[in-house]
Amino acid sequence: MDPLYAPLAAAVEGVVSTPDQLTAEHLTNYGRIFHWTPRFVVRPRSAADVVALVGFARTHRLSLTTRGMAHSQSQLAINRDGILVDMTSMDGIGAVDTQALTVDVEAGVVWRDLVHHLKRFDLVPRVLTNNLGVTVGGTLAMAGIGVASFKHGSQGDNVVEMDVVTGDGKISTCSPSASPELFWGAIAGLGAFGVITRARLQLRRMKAMTRTYYLLYDDLRVFLDDARMAMDSGRFDHLESWGAPCAQGTRPVGGVRQVFAKWLYPFHLTVEYDPGDEPDDAALLAGLTPYDNVYTDDAPTMDFLERMVPVFELWKKAGTWEFMHPWVECILPWETAADCIEQVLQDTPPGIQVGGHVLLWPAKGATSRSRNFMRPEGENLVGFGLLPAVPQKFWDDVKERFANVSRLMLAFGAKRYLSGWIDFTPDDWKEHFGARWDELTVLKRRFDPDGVLNPGFLPFEAPRGAPASRP
Amino acid sequence: MAIPFGSVAWAEALSAEINCSSEYRNAAARWGDGFNGNVLLVFDADTAMPRRAVLFVELARGACGGASFVDDPSDARAGFALRGPFSVWKDILDRKTLAATAILTGRLKIEGDRMTLLKHTAAHRALIACAAAIETDYPA
Numbered sequence: 036m037d038p039l040y041a042p043l044a045a046a047v048e049g050v051v052s053t054p055d056q057l058t059a060e061h062l063t064n065y066g067r068i069f070h071w072t073p074r075f076v077v078r079p080r081s082a083a084d085v086v087a088l089v090g091f092a093r094t095h096r097l098s099l100t101t102r103g104m105a106h107s108q109s110q111l112a113i114n115r116d117g118i119l120v121d122m123t124s125m126d127g128i129g130a131v132d133t134q135a136l137t138v139d140v141e142a143g144v145v146w147r148d149l150v151h152h153l154k155r156f157d158l159v160p161r162v163l164t165n166n167l168g169v170t171v172g173g174t175l176a177m178a179g180i181g182v183a184s185f186k187h188g189s190q191g192d193n194v195v196e197m198d199v200v201t202g203d204g205k206i207s208t209c210s211p212s213a214s215p216e217l218f219w220g221a222i223a224g225l226g227a228f229g230v231i232t233r234a235r236l237q238l239r240r241m242k243a244m245t246r247t248y249y250l251l252y253d254d255l256r257v258f259l260d261d262a263r264m265a266m267d268s269g270r271f272d273h274l275e276s277w278g279a280p281c282a283q284g285t286r287p288v289g290g291v292r293q294v295f296a297k298w299l300y301p302f303h304l305t306v307e308y309d310p311g312d313e314p315d316d317a318a319l320l321a322g323l324t325p326y327d328n329v330y331t332d333d334a335p336t337m338d339f340l341e342r343m344v345p346v347f348e349l350w351k352k353a354g355t356w357e358f359m360h361p362w363v364e365c366i367l368p369w370e371t372a373a374d375c376i377e378q379v380l381q382d383t384p385p386g387i388q389v390g391g392h393v394l395l396w397p398a399k400g401a402t403s404r405s406r407n408f409m410r411p412e413g414e415n416l417v418g419f420g421l422l423p424a425v426p427q428k429f430w431d432d433v434k435e436r437f438a439n440v441s442r443l444m445l446a447f448g449a450k451r452y453l454s455g456w457i458d459f460t461p462d463d464w465k466e467h468f469g470a471r472w473d474e475l476t477v478l479k480r481r482f483d484p485d486g487v488l489n490p491g492f493l494p495f496e497a498p499r500g501a502p503a504s505r506p
Numbered sequence: 507m508a509i510p511f512g513s514v515a516w517a518e519a520l521s522a523e524i525n526c527s528s529e530y531r532n533a534a535a536r537w538g539d540g541f542n543g544n545v546l547l548v549f550d551a552d553t554a555m556p557r558r559a560v561l562f563v564e565l566a567r568g569a570c571g572g573a574s575f576v577d578d579p580s581d582a583r584a585g586f587a588l589r590g591p592f593s594v595w596k597d598i599l600d601r602k603t604l605a606a607t608a609i610l611t612g613r614l615k616i617e618g619d620r621m622t623l624l625k626h627t628a629a630h631r632a633l634i635a636c637a638a639a640i641e642t643d644y645p646a
Contacts, residue, residue, distance in 0.1 A: 287529040288628075289604075290635035374625045381628055435607055442610035446624055 037074065039095060046087045048080040049124060061119060066108025066456055067359045067427070071491075073100070073114035078124035082232035085120065085200045089230070092118055092487045093204060098502040099487050101226045103143060103170030107177065107454045108360050110491040111225065117487075117502055122172050125232065128152050136238040137195055142172025142231045149236075150340055159241040159336075161187040165275075165343050172231045177454045178223040178408035180396070180418070182273040182305070185266050188402035191222035193237040199229035202483025206232070211404070220478045223407035225453065226489035227475070228482040242307035245273075245339040246314050247332045250325035252300040256373050261323045262397035263369075263415055265304055270319050273305035273339075278376070278393035280385035288382060296385040300395065301329075307336055346392075355390025355424040361437050362391075362455035364420030365444040366398065366410040372417035375447035379440055383421060390424030407475070409450040409467055419444070420455070461494045508643035512559045516640065517573040520563070523636040524570035530636055531568040534629035538566035541622060542585030545633070546576075547595075555592035555645045565633070586618030588630075596644065598634060605634040 037053055044051045054072055063070045074097065079085050092099040098117030105112035113119070122143040129139035133156055140149060146160070147167035153159055164174055164181045175197070179190025187193060196210035199221045207229075209218040220228040252258035258276070265271055280296030288295070302325065306314050316331065334342075350356045367375055380393070387393060396418035400410055410416055421440060425433055438458050441451065450467060451457060465472045479486070479495045486501035509516045524530050537543045543566050549559040560579045564571035579589070594613050597603040606627060608614040616623055623630065 286532070287527075287632075287635070289601075289631045290529070290639060371621075374621075378625065378627050435604055439604065439606045439610055443606070443624065443627070446610060446620075 039097075040075070043075060043077070043091055043118075046091050047077060047084040049084045050078045052076040052078075060105075061102075061121075062113065064102075064105040064107055064112045065360050066362075067357070068108060068361060068430075068456060069110055069113055071110075071113040071115035073119035074116050076119045076121055078121045080124065082125075082198060082200060082206055085230050085232050086204055086206055088118060088120060089200055089202060089487065090204045092502070093202075093485050096485075096500060096502045097487070098490045099230075100489050100491075101172070101176070101230050103173030104145065104168055106166065106169045106173065108362055109453075109455070109457045111454075111489065112173075115491070120230070122170060122230075129233075131156055131158065131238075133158070136240075137235050138238060139233060139235050140171050141233055142170065142175075144171045145169065146171065146174070147341075150337070153238065154241075154337060157241050157243075158238040159340070160190070160236055161193045161239045162190045163340060164190070166347065167341065167343075168347075171234055171236070175222060175231055175234060176224055176226050178403075178405060178452070180398075180452070182275040182396070184396070184402065185274055185398050186272070186402065189223070189405055189408055191405050191408065192403050194218075194222065195235040195237055197221060197231050197235070198233040199231055201229040202485060202488045216478065217482065219404075219406040220475075220482065223405050223453075225407075225493060227493050227495070228478050228488065230488070241336055242309050243336060244310060245305050245307050245332075245334050245336050246316075247273075247303050247305040247334070247339065248316070248320060248328065249330040249332065250302045250304065250320075250323065251327040251329050252302060253326040255298070255300060255376060257324060257326075258300040258302060258395075259369075259373055259397070259417065261325065262302065262417075264322055265302075266397050266399060266415070268322075270306065271304045272307050274303070274397055275305070276300060276302045276395040276397070278380055278383075278395060280383070280388060280393075282385040294384050294386065295381075296383070298380045298393075299326075305339060350390045350424065353390060358390055358424040358426050359430055360391075360422070360424055360456075361430075361434070362420060362422045363437055363440050363444070364394070364418065364422070364452040364455045365441075365449035366452060367417045367419055367444065367447060367449045368411040368413050369415040369417060370413070371447040372419065375444060375449065376417075376419055378443060378447075379419075379421065382436075387421060387423050391422045394418065394420040394422060406471060407468075409469070409471070411448050411450055418452070419449075420452070422455075457492075464494050508641045510643045511645065512575055514574070516642065517561060517575055519640045520561075520637055521570045521573040523639055524563075524565075524573075524633065527632060527636050530629070530632040533632040534565065534568045534626065537568070537626050537629040538585075541619075543567075544584045544586070546579065546581055546584040546587040546589075546617075547637075548579050548587055548589035549592045549595050550590060552591040552593050554596060559592070563633070584618075586616070586623060588614050588616060590614040599638045599642070601638060605631055
């Protein structure tokens with residue numbers, strides 16, 4: 036028996052597990068690129084448990100890593116030789132304020148559960164990720180972007196206040212006006228400065244139905260022009276788009292034949308409405324110039340929010356959910372977006388659609404106030420991501436190509452979205468955060484003086500005596 | 507039969523390889539269209555090759571107008587230069603390293619408008635593939 040098991044179990048009300056009790060799931064994340072074994076996994080029962088865990092980690096020089104649904108793909112949500120805190124045990128949904136349009140939730144609440152809870156109030160979070168099977172704490176620590184982000188920013192921009200347990204073992208309530216350094220440190224802070232235990236989320240009224248126009252573009256630049264028009268028009272509640280390959284056979288690439296595609300661009304534009312107040316299709320689509328208007332879909336808004344479920348189910352049935360997921364996502368300046376996307380997609384085989392996809396999302400830079408969610412300057416931005424599923428045996432063959440995709444994005448002025456596969460050097464990290472890096476270093480020393488929280492991803496200089504390996 | 511690297515015959519072989527490459531013709535259809543697409547490939551001396559070699563390649567709209575080894579590593583006829591130690595080039599031509607990796611990580615230095623070069627990644631890759639296709643006798 037591990038000598039620290041008994042004192043750890045005595046320190047918390049939650050459940051403590053040791054490696055012999057873990058499933059393979061606890062050793063990795065959705066990326067399945069890194070496999071680390073923690074010394075303990077703890078399912079805390081309360082914020083007090085989290086405070087106790089941080090204190091225990093400091094006392095015993097153990098690292099502490101937070102984990103929600105572990106949808107990230109780099110060295111996040113996994114821990115080596117320390118304490119992995121499985122926050123999904125803190126899944127309480129608290130009071131809904133129907134006047135202020137807010138709800139209090141524990142950090143381990145899964146967005147899907149919250150959405151279904153709020154349905155009875157006809158309320159919904161202002162921004163939802165495409166995958167609802169992730170936790171509130173997880174996406175707030177990343178930023179959290181979705182098809183309404185062009186209007187409402189990231190999920191982190193829609194938090195009224197939070198409770199955060201910092202690395203010095205204190206719990207604080209913070210907001211954009213109260214302890215803003217901690218608040219904006221924790222939002223998109225990758226768990227480096229504190230553990231979010233509770234959040235009060237801003238909500239909005241939800242209409243019962245959605246109408247989605249499935250437009251198709253055969254020209255990237257025409258699509259981007261229309262995407263900007265759709266954002267600026269204020270007509271739509273949700274905008275979502277992809278790159279869709281039309282396979283063309285094989286051609287030499289660097290002298291070696293591979294399957295290639297002509298890329299098309301589906302663009303889904305959605306409005307919410309109440310029955311009896313159906314949208315005016317002609318007015319909504321006026322001025323847009325798609326190659327084809329493929330389909331118009333009316334669906335309950337709840338179905339719209341769950342629209343990706345059949346896709347994910349297919350990936351699970353096909354087995355690709357278990358593949359490696361070196362997702363490469365970024366936010367591009369509008370001015371270079373088309374050139375970058377064309378360069379990347381010309382080399383992207385259509386097979387990327389097997390268990391993955393290519394995402395495009397038009398965005399507005401000013402919708403986010405987040406200090407850690409880095410994006411390029413400019414009013415209009417374009418999110419772009421290659422989201423592949425790679426069989427483990429092919430990883431060595433394709434790793435360099437995906438690394439080059441990331442490098443090319445950066446060369447075109449992009450900022451990476453950090454939930455994906457990040458292979459940054461320390462200099463890359465500094466370039467990513469720019470002037471914010473020095474501020475983050477100060478925040479780290481202030482809020483996590485012993486360097487116990489979520490090590491292994493952001494390359495902070497470890498303080499003397501920081502947990503590095505099992506004692 | 508292997509052609510000595512740095513020889514007139516090697517440069518001519520590269521020109522011929524480019525002009526019979528459908529990959530290059532397609533990938534570089536817009537390279538040099540409205541700008542100077544001529545390229546210098548500068549193979550800097552290192553332990554693997556004692557003397558610098560500079561290859562000038564005339565390129566426009568998917569075709570090669572000629573290639574020759576020259577003395578001037580800043581030949582004014584070129585719109586772009588890719589410069590790096592010979593050992594880096596050798597790894598690329600031996601397909602041990604992707605040219606894109608070398609360019610994007612700075613192991614090969616770019617001279618000329620970087621953004622223009624980045625907008626034509628397939629063209630450079632196809633050019634390198636043509637060079638790699640030549641059976642070459644490298645310096646020992």
